[in-house]
Amino acid sequence: METILIALLLIAVGVVSSLFGYVLFRLILPIIGFMTGLVIGFSGVQAVFGANVWSFVAASLTAVFVGLLFAFVAHLYYTIGVMVVAGSLFAGIFAFFGTAIGLSEQGFIVFLLSLTGAIIGGLAVLRYGVQHSLIVSLTSLFGVAAILLSGFLLFSDVSVAQLHEQGILATMATTIGTSWIWLFVLIGGTVFASALQRYLLVKAMLEDVLGDNWTIEAREVK
Numbered sequence: 001m002e003t004i005l006i007a008l009l010l011i012a013v014g015v016v017s018s019l020f021g022y023v024l025f026r027l028i029l030p031i032i033g034f035m036t037g038l039v040i041g042f043s044g045v046q047a048v049f050g051a052n053v054w055s056f057v058a059a060s061l062t063a064v065f066v067g068l069l070f071a072f073v074a075h076l077y078y079t080i081g082v083m084v085v086a087g088s089l090f091a092g093i094f095a096f097f098g099t100a101i102g103l104s105e106q107g108f109i110v111f112l113l114s115l116t117g118a119i120i121g122g123l124a125v126l127r128y129g130v131q132h133s134l135i136v137s138l139t140s141l142f143g144v145a146a147i148l149l150s151g152f153l154l155f156s157d158v159s160v161a162q163l164h165e166q167g168i169l170a171t172m173a174t175t176i177g178t179s180w181i182w183l184f185v186l187i188g189g190t191v192f193a194s195a196l197q198r199y200l201l202v203k204a205m206l207e208d209v210l211g212d213n214w215t216i217e218a219r220e221v222k
Contacts, residue, residue, distance in 0.1 A: 007150040014146030018193035021139020029081045030071040036088045037070030038063040082131035083122035090121030144189035145172040
């Protein structure tokens, strides 16, 4: 029964994220900024001063301050908020790379790699102006992965414990490793969901600007 309920929850989350992910992202962006600031502030102080009682206190205070700062900035400036998200994504990728090549014991080096990734991710958004496409694509990817995992939970070896331990995207990556066909399904679903989400965004924008009669006028033009 628990598996069925979680699968239904995954479907609901997946559909909402695939179709309305961009809108929801705008609403929760300050929360994402706060959590990102917490991680950066805490890990940065501990990487520099080591793990002890005083550094823990200093890291905690710094984490809260940086988290509130990031949340405030993300709320006021959307592009900067997306830069924070992209920076967090690239920071995680660079940190994973550092750990994968055996630098897990070198906390300061891993921190520098994370910082480098964060800078690259943030500057990429600023340079190429891909903030809208990035968020639509990421939320669509997350939504499609959640929907696929609901099926894996019900009809394959994926377990609730594995999902709880690894999360949605990591569990999906593990499943892709068993059969590459699921990678193409995930990519195709993400492309379709992204296109549908963009259509809904444009439709909502036109309704806000032109009113409910825009569809009727468009049909008359045709």
